[in-house]
Amino acid sequence: PFEAILSVCPYYNKPNQEGIYQHFKSIATASSKPIILYNVPGRTVVNMAVSTTVRLAQDFKNIVAIKEASPDFVQCLELIKEKPKEFVVLSGDDALANSQILAGASGVISVLAQGFPKEFCQMVKHALGRRPDESYRLYNLLYTMESLIFEEDKIKDALNAQIKLEGDSSNGYLAMAVWAETNGFEGVSNFLYSHAEEERMHMLKLVKFINERNGEAKIPDFAKPKNKFTNLKELFESVFQHEVKVSKHINELVDMTLKEKDYSTMNFLQWYVSEQIEEE
Incomplete structure (x- = not known):
C-alpha cells in the first residue's frame, strides 16, 4: 500500500487552467490519500498557474503539497507567498532547489540527490537553516558534478x-x-x-x-x-x-x-x- 499520491499535470491534450483544476479535483474526490501536485511544464507542455494551485490547495484538504518544477523562479516565489499556511511547496528542479528553499520552499524532490545523497542533503539542511554561504558552496560543487556527468x-x-x-x-x-x-x-x-x-x-x-x-x-x-x-x-x-x-x-x-x-x-x-x- 502507498501512503500518498504524486500526480503530474495532465499532458498531451494541453488542458487550460480549468481543465487542470477539474483533473486534480477528480483525483482528490476519488481518493482520501494525501496528494502532491507535480507541475513540470518542460515535460507536460502546460504550466499550472499559481492561482490554480492555490485554488486546489484551498478547496481540498488532501491536496497537501506541490512539486514545483517550473523554470520560472518568480512563479515559485509568488506561490510561496500566496499559498495556504499548511500547504507545502517543494522544489522539483535541482538547479533551482537551493535558491527556492532559501526563499521559503520546504524542501525538494530531487534527481541529483540519487547520485550524491550526502552532499545534496547537506545543501538542503543548510538552506533550510538559512545558511546561504554553506548551502551555495555545496550547490556550486553539485552543479559542477552535474555538468561533468553530462x-x-x-x-x-x-x-x-x-x-x-x-x-x-x-x-x-x-x-x-x-x-x-x-x-x-x-x-x-x-x-x-x-x-x-x-x-x-x-x-x-x-x-x-x-x-x-x-x-x-x-x-x-x-x-x-x-x-x-x-x-x-x-x-x-x-x-x-x-x-x-x-x-x-x-x-x-x-x-x-x-x-x-x-x-x-x-x-x-x-x-x-x-x-x-x-x-x-
Whole structure:
C-alpha cells in the first residue's frame, strides 16, 4: 500500500487552467490519500498557474503539497507567498532547489540527490537553516558534478542523434500531411499537420535540455522525406514503422543513461517513453 499520491499535470491534450483544476479535483474526490501536485511544464507542455494551485490547495484538504518544477523562479516565489499556511511547496528542479528553499520552499524532490545523497542533503539542511554561504558552496560543487556527468560524449551524441530523428519525423509527417490534403483526405491531413508540430516540439525539448546542461545541441541536415503514397494504408504503415524506430532509439537511450548512472537524463527521457506508448 502507498501512503500518498504524486500526480503530474495532465499532458498531451494541453488542458487550460480549468481543465487542470477539474483533473486534480477528480483525483482528490476519488481518493482520501494525501496528494502532491507535480507541475513540470518542460515535460507536460502546460504550466499550472499559481492561482490554480492555490485554488486546489484551498478547496481540498488532501491536496497537501506541490512539486514545483517550473523554470520560472518568480512563479515559485509568488506561490510561496500566496499559498495556504499548511500547504507545502517543494522544489522539483535541482538547479533551482537551493535558491527556492532559501526563499521559503520546504524542501525538494530531487534527481541529483540519487547520485550524491550526502552532499545534496547537506545543501538542503543548510538552506533550510538559512545558511546561504554553506548551502551555495555545496550547490556550486553539485552543479559542477552535474555538468561533468553530462559531459559524457556517448550520451550527448545519442541525444543529438535523437534530435535528427525527431526532426526527420516532423518533416516526414509534414510531407504526409501535404499528400493527404492534396488528395482530399482533410481529416488525415489535419492529424498529420498536428503530429508534425508535436515532433518539432519533441526536437526542441531535446535542444533545450542539452544546451541548459552546458552541452551543445547539433542541428543536422535532415533527410528528404517521402512525399508520394499509393494509398492511406501505405501512408499509415509508414507512420507505424517510423514510430517503432523512434521508440527503439529512445529505449536504447534510457538503457545507456542507466548504465552510465546519468539519472538526470534518464528522468528527462521518461516523458519520451510515455509519449511513444501513446504514439504507437
